[in-house]
Amino acid sequence: MKATIREVGDVRVVDLNGRITIGEGDIVLREKVNELLTGGHAKILLNLEKVKYMDSAGIGELVACYKRSKDHKGTVKLLNPSGKVYDLLQLTKLEEVFETFRDEREALASF
């Protein structure tokens, strides 16, 4: 999985492309979010538009990122989860945990 970071005001948008799965995407996600948190950036918007799917390890890492951001007085929000990713968020009830947006401007304004 590829992850690139954009700076928009005090929010960091992470554009993810690929799969958030065990031993690969979950590690990339962990490293990128840790990089932001250690750099003092705890308002994080994960753009999931180009993430085809996640497995339980990837979902677990999403939750871990959310918890770590809270430890840093920030939060992780989600942008444009694709069909399968959204299905899995619903199945696991994590849609109740993550604020999820379809519009980036609206997402950015919510922080």
Add this chain to the structure above:
Amino acid sequence: MAAGTTVKLVVPSMVRLVDLAHSTAESMAALAGLDEDEALNVGLAVREAVINAVTHGNRQKPELRVTVTLSIRERSMEARIRDEGNGFDPAAAADPRSAERLLETSGRGLLMMKGLVDRVRFRRPQRGGMEVILTKMLSEDRK
């Protein structure tokens, strides 16, 4: 018509081999006539069962094997995933959707399997280990 087709994979307990089982299962599901979305569901369910077998059942010991048997039948596709570990009690697994477990970072594999295929069963083979049996029904017009 692909009914009667069976593919068997026997792999060492290594996380990087999870993709192989997933992609094989997804391809078999497409061969069975499932559409792209449903085939991905089968692939993901098998993926979760293999992750459990590798990480929990066989505790990532490469000398222990995971056996994945994929079969297309007249009305269903079946995946059997067997490890060589000590097994576990699936009935004792806590619901990861409960308020107290919602922010746990693990424990969602079984829930995902149940949500992605039509039936999930567990069996303890006499020769040891644990076997998960996943069943996806095929509609009449897919045969």
